[in-house]
Structures are given as C-alpha cells and as structure tokens.
Amino acid sequence: MARAVVGGPNGKADGMPDETRIPGDAGRAAAIRVLVVEDEPQEAERLRALLSRYAAERGERFEVSAMTSAAEFLSNRPEVDLVFMDIGLPGVSGMEAAEILRDHDQRTQIIFVTSLAQYGARSYEVDALDFIVKPVSYHSFSLRMDRAVRVLRRTIGRSVIIKEKGGISVIPVSDITAIDVQGHNLAYHLTDNRETLARGTLSALAKELAGTSFVQISSSALVNMDHVRTIRGSDVHTSDGGVYVISRPKRKAAFEAIAAYYGGRNS
Helix, strand or coil, X not given: CEECCCCCCCCCCCCCCCCEEECXXXXXCCCEXXXXXXXXXXXXXXXXXXXXXXXXXXXXXXXXXEECCHHHHHHHCCCCCEEEEECCCCCCCHHHHXXXXXXXXXXXXXXXXXCCHHHHHHHHHHCCCEEEECCCCHHHHHHHHHHHHHHXXXXXXXXXXXXXXXXXXXEEHHHEEEEEEECCEEEEEECCCCEEEEECCHHHHHXXXXXXXXXXXXXXXXXXXXXXXXXXXXEEXXXXXXXEECCCCCHHHHHHHHHHHHHHHHC
8 A cells, every 4th residue: 555644844745654644733533534546646646745735724633655556456356434336447447436335334435536527426226425526626526624623523433331341342433333222231333343332321432422423223222324334114223134124203303413414514
C-alpha cells in the first residue's frame, strides 16, 4: 500500500514515509482514516492535497493512505473509515470492488470518483455515501467531505467500557453491530461475530450512546445503523446475520430515528 505524508512541518510533502497524518486540533477527536484507491498518480496526489486543505480549514484530522488497484484493496482489506474509490480502475473496477466489500462490510463509507457522471448514479446500489466527478474541484470535494465527516463523527473515537468477570474491556462503538438483553445481561454483538456478555441496563446504555448511529428498536435491543443491511417489515437484519424485531411500542420512535439517520447521510 503506497503511503505519503501530506502537510509536513514546512507545509510541503515529505517524500514517501509510511503514513499520512493530516493534523487538525490534536485534542479534539480521533483521526479519520482515509484510503484513496486511484491508479492515476496525479489524481491520487490531488485528493491528498484536497484533504490537506480541508483539514487545515476545518480543524479535522486525517490519516491518509493510497492503493493503485481494486485487487490490492480487496486482498489487503485495510481497516479505514472512508474510501475514495475510482470507478474506472483497470481490471476489477471500483464498483465491483465496492460490491465485494459490501458483502462483509457495511460500515466503511465510500465516495466514488469518476470521469463520467452517469456512472456515479450507480453508487447508491452499494450504499455509497456519494460520488464526485473528475476533475475534482475543492468546492465539490468540501461539500462531500462535510457530509462524510458528519456521518463518521457519530462513532469514530467513541467506545463503551464493559465490566466483565476477567476485568474491563474497551470496545469501539464502530465494532458493535447490535446490543440486546439476554436474561440479566446485555449481549454485545461484534463485527468479528464474537459476543460479549456484561451486566447493565439497556435504558442506561441507550442514553450513553445518544448521538451515535445506534437506534433503540425495542425495550430489549439497540441496533447500530452503520451495520444494518436491510429492514423488512419489523425485522432489522444486521451485517453479521443478526435479526432484531422492532416492537410495536417503539415502532414510531424507531422509524423516526431510522429516517433521521438516513436523512443525515443524505443532507
């Protein structure tokens, strides 16, 4: 994976070290991990420059890396928060790579980069956040980034602390697909298909997770909308295969929260 530092101490690129760290307010929030998948070096460098400018103007923090092909992306499966994906990659296209990604990952946000606007319209088939047309202008880029940051800041850097028999676990909110009541415990369902049981009340946890991508759909279940694949009637299907039922008393509030979540993604 090709990586480069953007915005070094002197404000210029510092060669080709291992990692890009685009500084904002260091004490404000965790860095957003961004991956650029682009086979044209000039286009990849332009996106890095746009990210650097955006970080400076908005006080955001980004860690940026780059790959040159969808095959490299799919074989490495890097853990990132946001991917700028060129649709017209040679070999496996960016759209095909996104379709494969969505088979196991609903959380990672995607912004397609394309030379032809009509291809961008297909981005919604893989639940991409947006698309942007080359040559990328800063105005168009910043509008997409404003939306991306709003979505990503709901969960990035936030964790829950779980007290277990063996000690304490700190679990990133983004790693939790759902939480439900099992007997006297709360079951935390994780993206790697593990399940962690801990004492606690769902009502208290719902308050703790207010403002994140979690929605309470019943008195016994919270689901992370970032990991919801489909909603069929009252059944909510998560990316790890879980199915949770929206209760009748919570139905109105749950669907309002779900609509607000999707509205926030598209605003």
